[in-house]
Amino acid sequence: MRKIEIFDTTLRDGEQSPGVNLSQEEKLEIARQLRRLGVDVIEAGFAAASPGDFQAVKRIADEVRGVTICSLARSLPNDIESAYEAIKGAEHARIHVFLATSDIHMRYKLRMTPDQVIEQIDQAVRYAKKFVDNVQFSAEDAGRTDLEFLAKVAETAIRAGAVVFNVPDTVGYMTPAEYAARFQYLREHVPNIDKVKLSCHCHDDLGMAVANTLAAIQGGCDQVEVAVNGIGERAGNAALEEVVMALATRADAYQAETSIEFAQIARTSRLVSKLTGMVVPPNKAIVGANAFAHESGIHQDGVLKEKTTYEIIRPETVGFQESRLVLGKHSGRHAFQEKLAELGYELDTEALSAVFQKFKELCDKKKTVTDEDILSLLDDQSVAH
Numbered sequence: 019m020r021k022i023e024i025f026d027t028t029l030r031d032g033e034q035s036p037g038v039n040l041s042q043e044e045k046l047e048i049a050r051q052l053r054r055l056g057v058d059v060i061e062a063g064f065a066a067a068s069p070g071d072f073q074a075v076k077r078i079a080d081e082v083r084g085v086t087i088c089s090l091a092r093s094l095p096n097d098i099e100s101a102y103e104a105i106k107g108a109e110h111a112r113i114h115v116f117l118a119t120s121d122i123h124m125r126y127k128l129r130m131t132p133d134q135v136i137e138q139i140d141q142a143v144r145y146a147k148k149f150v151d152n153v154q155f156s157a158e159d160a161g162r163t164d165l166e167f168l169a170k171v172a173e174t175a176i177r178a179g180a181v182v183f184n185v186p187d188t189v190g191y192m193t194p195a196e197y198a199a200r201f202q203y204l205r206e207h208v209p210n211i212d213k214v215k216l217s218c219h220c221h222d223d224l225g226m227a228v229a230n231t232l233a234a235i236q237g238g239c240d241q242v243e244v245a246v247n248g249i250g251e252r253a254g255n256a257a258l259e260e261v262v263m264a265l266a267t268r269a270d271a272y273q274a275e276t277s278i279e280f281a282q283i284a285r286t287s288r289l290v291s292k293l294t295g296m297v298v299p300p301n302k303a304i305v306g307a308n309a310f311a312h313e314s315g316i317h318q319d320g321v322l323k324e325k326t327t328y329e330i331i332r333p334e335t336v337g338f339q340e341s342r343l344v345l346g347k348h349s350g351r352h353a354f355q356e357k358l359a360e361l362g363y364e365l366d367t368e369a370l371s372a373v374f375q376k377f378k379e380l381c382d383k384k385k386t387v388t389d390e391d392i393l394s395l396l397d398d399q400s401v402a403h
């Protein structure tokens with residue numbers, strides 16, 4: 019099994035979600051929970067972005083031990099100095115320097131030539147190395163960067179001392195096969211590539227962030243940048259819980275593992291949702307309210323007989339209670355009988371048929387049938403306890 023490092027960017031890219039603004043205390047609470055969750059790196063923020071961000075990164079670096087704390091920095095001396103000042107108290111500190119490398123970004127945003135970009139990367143990484151050994155370089159918009167140029171960027175960053183080279187799909191443009199091929203290309207064409215960890219960072223603009231992250235792992239990447247509940251700039255980042263549970267559930271396919279404590283996933287998801295105000299959609303994989311709920315009669319019957327018929331992960335594994343059987347018009351007798359037993363009723367076949375009939379009629383009128391509804395059906399039928 020290959021070890022895949024989990025670089026959590028909930029507090030940096032995740033906080034870039036429109037409308038999210040976490041206080042220092044809230045960031046610290048999330049960082050402590052991320053530590054419990056077992057991530058390898060916490061990207062605590064962007065120290066140069068504002069005095070509040072600086073303080074938050076500094077408090078996390080000073081107070082959360084046993085995990086690498088990282089600050090983002092543009093490839094500018096002032097940013098790098100702020101990042102260092104904020105993280106220097108950390109037990110393990112990383113500076114994460116970035117610069118855009120795609121033609122579109124170099125021409126329209128940076129207004130720099132490729133040679134100037136290479137020069138600035140070299141200087142920025144060398145400058146960051148004066149402060150810490152653990153320097154990560156990200157080639158922003160690497161997904162749309164000319165591949166030969168990307169290899170030159172990687173070579174430059176490695177020669178200047180970067181220990182992690184990140185290949186972000188900044189605008190969520192890649193297909194999984196293309197993204198995997200980028201990693202394979204870098205592994206085959208960049209001198210000394212084995213001296214660095216390769217990292218992926220995927221956005222979900224086309225709904226492929228998790229698929230691309232998993233493809234990057236198959237292409238040879240060592241670190242995945244993810245956010246809890248998939249929050250982040252625009253459509254968000256790859257969801258930590260989805261990547262981690264895909265690796266765990268399909269270890270046969272990926273041959274890779276993480277150090278995440280699965281049982282902490284539900285609690286982390288709830289905390290991030292509560293503090294960011296970003297509601298988790300009910301149908302969200304792994305952490306949505308319906309992720310372990312079964313509605314149809316056929317499914318409920320299957321799960322009651324043997325959970326693995328319709329559950330590839332046990333809810334308890336990721337920190338939830340038992341799976342839920344949701345009673346509705348698709349439910350069958352088996353699930354209904356189970357619910358009656360849960361409520362303390364055991365009916366003979368005739369009584370069960372009569373109440374089940376009433377239940378089905380009610381389902382056509384009401385979207386959700388509650389325990390109280392079922393109890394009143396039993397009362398109406400004068401069923402003995």
Ligand code: KIV
Nearest residue numbers: 116156158159186188
């Ligand atoms: O999406 C992106 O390119 C980023 C970088 C700063 C890593 O967030």
Ligand code: ZN
Nearest residue numbers: 031188219251
């Ligand atoms: Zn990003």
